[in-house]
Amino acid sequence: MIRLALKDLKLFLKDRRSMLMTFAIPIALISLFAFAFGGVGKGNEETKISMQISDLDNTTLSKDAVNIFTTLKNVDAKVVPIESAQDAIKKGKESNVLVIHKGFADSLSDGGELPLELQYDEAKEIEVGLLQQSLIPKVATIPFSLGNPKAMMASRFEKMTENSSPELKENIQHQSDNLFESLSKGIAENSTTQDPSSAFFGNEVKMTKLVAAKKDNGLGLIQAVAGTAVMMLLFSVVGIGMSLLEEKQEGTLKRLLYAPMNPLKILFGKMISANIISIIQLIVMFLFAALVFGLEINNHVTGLLLTIIATAFACSAFGVFLASFAKTRQQVQGLSTLIILVMSAIGGSMIPIFFMPSLMQKAAVLSVNYWSIQGFFDILWRNLSIFSTTFLSRILVLVLIGVILNSLAVFMFKRNILKMS
Amino acid sequence: MIEIKNLRKSYNGHEALKGISFAIQKGEFYGLLGPNGAGKTTTISIMSSILKPDSGEVIIDGMNLDTHPGQAKQLIGVVPQEIALYGDLTASENLHFWGGLYGVSNSELKKRSEEVLHLFGFYDRRNDNVKTYSGGMKRRINIAAALLHQPKILFMDEPTVGIDPQSRNLIFEVIEKLHKEGMTIVYTTHYMEEAERFCDRIGIIDNGQIIAEGTLKELKSNSALKEVVVVTYDHANESQLKEISAKWPDSNLSENKISFYATDVQSALSGIISGSGQMGADISNIEIQRTNLETIFLSLTGKQLRD
Ligand SMILES: Nc1ncnc2c1ncn2[C@@H]1O[C@H](COP(=O)(O)OP(=O)(O)OP(=O)(O)O)[C@@H](O)[C@H]1O
Numbered sequence: 240m241i242r243l244a245l246k247d248l249k250l251f252l253k254d255r256r257s258m259l260m261t262f263a264i265p266i267a268l269i270s271l272f273a274f275a276f277g278g279v280g281k282g283n284e285e286t287k288i289s290m291q292i293s294d295l296d297n298t299t300l301s302k303d304a305v306n307i308f309t310t311l312k313n314v315d316a317k318v319v320p321i322e323s324a325q326d327a328i329k330k331g332k333e334s335n336v337l338v339i340h341k342g343f344a345d346s347l348s349d350g351g352e353l354p355l356e357l358q359y360d361e362a363k364e365i366e367v368g369l370l371q372q373s374l375i376p377k378v379a380t381i382p383f384s385l386g387n388p389k390a391m392m393a394s395r396f397e398k399m400t401e402n403s404s405p406e407l408k409e410n411i412q413h414q415s416d417n418l419f420e421s422l423s424k425g426i427a428e429n430s431t432t433q434d435p436s437s438a439f440f441g442n443e444v445k446m447t448k449l450v451a452a453k454k455d456n457g458l459g460l461i462q463a464v465a466g467t468a469v470m471m472l473l474f475s476v477v478g479i480g481m482s483l484l485e486e487k488q489e490g491t492l493k494r495l496l497y498a499p500m501n502p503l504k505i506l507f508g509k510m511i512s513a514n515i516i517s518i519i520q521l522i523v524m525f526l527f528a529a530l531v532f533g534l535e536i537n538n539h540v541t542g543l544l545l546t547i548i549a550t551a552f553a554c555s556a557f558g559v560f561l562a563s564f565a566k567t568r569q570q571v572q573g574l575s576t577l578i579i580l581v582m583s584a585i586g587g588s589m590i591p592i593f594f595m596p597s598l599m600q601k602a603a604v605l606s607v608n609y610w611s612i613q614g615f616f617d618i619l620w621r622n623l624s625i626f627s628t629t630f631l632s633r634i635l636v637l638v639l640i641g642v643i644l645n646s647l648a649v650f651m652f653k654r655n656i657l658k659m660s
Numbered sequence: 661m662i663e664i665k666n667l668r669k670s671y672n673g674h675e676a677l678k679g680i681s682f683a684i685q686k687g688e689f690y691g692l693l694g695p696n697g698a699g700k701t702t703t704i705s706i707m708s709s710i711l712k713p714d715s716g717e718v719i720i721d722g723m724n725l726d727t728h729p730g731q732a733k734q735l736i737g738v739v740p741q742e743i744a745l746y747g748d749l750t751a752s753e754n755l756h757f758w759g760g761l762y763g764v765s766n767s768e769l770k771k772r773s774e775e776v777l778h779l780f781g782f783y784d785r786r787n788d789n790v791k792t793y794s795g796g797m798k799r800r801i802n803i804a805a806a807l808l809h810q811p812k813i814l815f816m817d818e819p820t821v822g823i824d825p826q827s828r829n830l831i832f833e834v835i836e837k838l839h840k841e842g843m844t845i846v847y848t849t850h851y852m853e854e855a856e857r858f859c860d861r862i863g864i865i866d867n868g869q870i871i872a873e874g875t876l877k878e879l880k881s882n883s884a885l886k887e888v889v890v891v892t893y894d895h896a897n898e899s900q901l902k903e904i905s906a907k908w909p910d911s912n913l914s915e916n917k918i919s920f921y922a923t924d925v926q927s928a929l930s931g932i933i934s935g936s937g938q939m940g941a942d943i944s945n946i947e948i949q950r951t952n953l954e955t956i957f958l959s960l961t962g963k964q965l966r967d
Pocket residue numbers: 659660671672674676694695696697698699700701702703741850
C-alpha cells in the first residue's frame with residue numbers, strides 16, 4: 240500500500256502540470272488576494288480612497304478643517320473647486336466631494352451643527368461607505384480641535400433639555416461642565432483620533448447623492464453574475480480553443496488538411512463555434528440570474544446583448560489565441576488556468592474593483608474581465624444608454640481585444656499548428 | 661496519373677527523403693514497401709499537399725500540386741496511418757462530416773455513406789459513437805471516410821496496422837474491389853505479403869530512398885537472387901550424393917542434404933526430383949526457399965523488413 244502511495248507521489252512530483260495546479264496557482268492567488276484585500280482592513284498607504292474637498296466657507300477655521308481632513312489615514316484628499324469636483328463625479332472619475340458650506344466657522348464658534356455635506360455617486364456607494372468610516376469620527380473631533388466645544392456641549396444640552404424644569408436644566412448644565420472638564424483633560428492627556436466624544440456628539444455629515452443610480456438591480460447581484468459569468472466563460476472558451484490542439488494530437492487536424500479548403504477555415508470554424516457557445520453560455524447565465532435571483536434585465540435587453548456579444552467575441556478570441564500559441568494541450572491547461580485566475584482576480588471577477596488598491600485598479604484594465612464587467616455595470620447598474628460614450632468605449636475595447644487576439648491567433652496558427660507533418 | 665520528381669525533405673537537419681522519384685499510371689496499384697522510419701508517411705504527406713517538400717515536385721493528373729492544390733486534393737482520398745475520426749460522433753456522422761468537406765451534396769452523402777456502411781459491414785452500428793468501436797472497426801471507418809467523395813486516387817498509409825484477421829480480410833476485399841473498379845491506389849506497408857498480393861508495381865523504400873522498383877517479377881529477376889531447393893536424402897551413400905550434386909551446375913552437398921540453386925526453382929524442381937530418382941536416392945524431405953520481397957529487401961539492405 241505504501242508502495243502504491245509512493246508511486247503516486249513520485250508520479251505527482253514528475254508531473255509539472257499538477258505541481259503548477261497544486262502550488263504555483265494557489266500561491267499566486269493568495270498573493271493577489273492578500274495584496275487586494277490586505278490594504279482594505281489595515282488602511283495602509285496603498286488603499287487610499289480618493290476624496291475631493293470643496294471649501295465654500297473659506298475662513299481660517301474652514302482651512303484648518305481642510306488640513307485635518309487631508310491627514311485622514313486612508314484617504315487621499317485634495318481641494319477642488321465645487322464645480323469641477325461635481326463634474327468629476329458626474330463623469331465617473333471621482334466618487335465624492337466633501338463640501339464645507341458657508342457658515343462652517345460660525346457654527347464651530349457657537350457650537351451649532353456643522354454644515355458639512357458629502358456629495359457622492361451612488362454607483363460607488365461601497366467606496367463611499369469606506370470613506371464614511373474614516374470621515375465621521377474625524378468630523379466628530381473637529382469641535383474639540385478647532386471650535387468651542389464647551390459652547391457646543393452647552394447648546395446641545397440646551398436642546399436636549401428644552402422641555403425640562405429649570406432646576407433640571409441647571410443641574411445638567413453643571414454636570415456637563417464637569418464632564419467637559421474631564422473629557423478635555425482625557426483628550427489632552429491621550430490625544431487619539433478616535434475620540435470618545437464622537438459617539439456622544441454624533442456630529443454628522445449630510446449625505447447627498449449627486450448621481451443617483453436608478454436601482455433596478457442590487458450591486459452585489461450584478462457583481463456576482465457578471466464577475467462569475469466572465470470568469471467561467473474564459474474557462475470554457477479555453478476548452479474550445481484546446482480542442483484545436485486535441486485535434487492536432489488526435490490526427491483529425493491533419494485529416495482536415497487533406498481536404499480541398501483553406502486551412503484557415505479550420506481556425507475560423509473554431510472561432511465561430513467558440514463565439515456561439517460563449518453567447519449561449521452568457522445568455523443562460525443572465526437568464527438564470529433573472530429567473531432565480533430576480534436580476535432585472537427586461538429594460539436592458541439591447542445593452543445586455545451588446546455586452547454579451549462583445550464579451551463573447553473577446554473571450555473566444557482569448558481561448559483560440561491561447562491554443563494557437565501552445566504546442567500541446569497540456570501546455571495550455573496549466574498556463575490558461577493561471578492566466579484566467581489572475582485576470583479574474585485583477586479584473587474584478589472575484590473581488591469588486593473598488594476594494595482593490597489603486598495600483599491593482601490600474602492593472603485591471605489589462606484584463607478582459609474588467610471591460611466586460613464594467614460594461615454589464617454600465618447597463619444594469621448605472622443605467623447608461625447604449626449610446627453613451629462610457630458604455631461604447633467598453634464595447635470598443637472588448638471588440639479591439641477580440642480583433643487583436645484573433646489576428647494573433649491566425650498568425651500563430653499558420654506558424655505553429657500548420658507546421659506539422 | 662501521378663508523377664513524383666526528386667522529393668527531398670529534412671526534419672531539423674535529419675534527411676527523411678533523399679530524392680524520391682516515381683510515376684504511377686492511371687488505375688495502377690502502387691505499393692511503397694519499407695521498414696519503420698523509411699519515409700513512407702512523409703512521402704504520402706507531401707503527395708497529399710499537407711507537407712511542403714524542400715525540393716522536388718508532385719504532378720497529379722497533369723496538375724502541379726504546388727500551384728493547384730485545391731483541384732488536386734479534390735481528386736485524392738487519403739487514409740491516414742493513425743485513426744483520425746471524431747470518437748464522440750457516430751459512424752454516420754463521421755462519414756457525413758468528412759465527405760462534406762469535399763463538397764458532396766447532402767443527398768449524395770446520404771446515399772454514399774449507406775453504400776460504404778454496407779461495404780465495410782457496420783451498417784447495423786452506424787448510429788453508435790465511433791469511440792465504442794473495436795480497433796478493427798475504427799480502421800474500417802478510417803478507410804471508409806476517405807471514399808465518400810469518390811476519389812480517382814486513393815492514398816492508403818499502412819491501413820491494416822494492428823487489426824484482427826477478420827477486419828483485415830474485409831479491408832482486403834474492399835481494396836481489391838476498388839482496384840478492379842479502376843481506382844489508382846498508392847499503398848504503403850511494411851508487410852511484404854500485402855505488397856505481393858495487391859501491387860501491380862512496388863517501390864522499395866529505405867532510409868528516404870527508393871532502392872528498387874518494378875513488378876514483383878522484375879524485382880525478383882533484377883535482384884539476381886537464387887532460389888534454393890534443399891533436399892534431404894534417406895539411406896543414400898556419399899558417392900551417390902556426390903554424383904547427384906555434380907550433375908547440377910550450382911549446388912552444395914553437406915552430410916545428407918543437397919542445396920540446389922536456381923533463378924526459378926519452380927521449373928528446376930522436376931529435374932532435381934527425376935535426377936535423384938535415376939540415381940536411386942530416396943528423398944525424405946524437400947524444402948524450397950523462394951525469392952520474395954523479404955529476401956530481396958534483405959539482400960538490398962542487409963536488414964530485415966520488420967524488426
Ligand atoms: N515531424 C517530424 N519531425 C522530425 N522527424 C520526423 C517527423 N516526421 C517524421 N520524421 C522522421 O522522418 C523519417 C521518416 O518518417 P516517416 O514517418 O515518413 O516514416 P514511415 O516510413 O512512415 O515510418 P512508419 O512505418 O513508422 O510509419 C523518420 O526518421 C522519422 O523519425
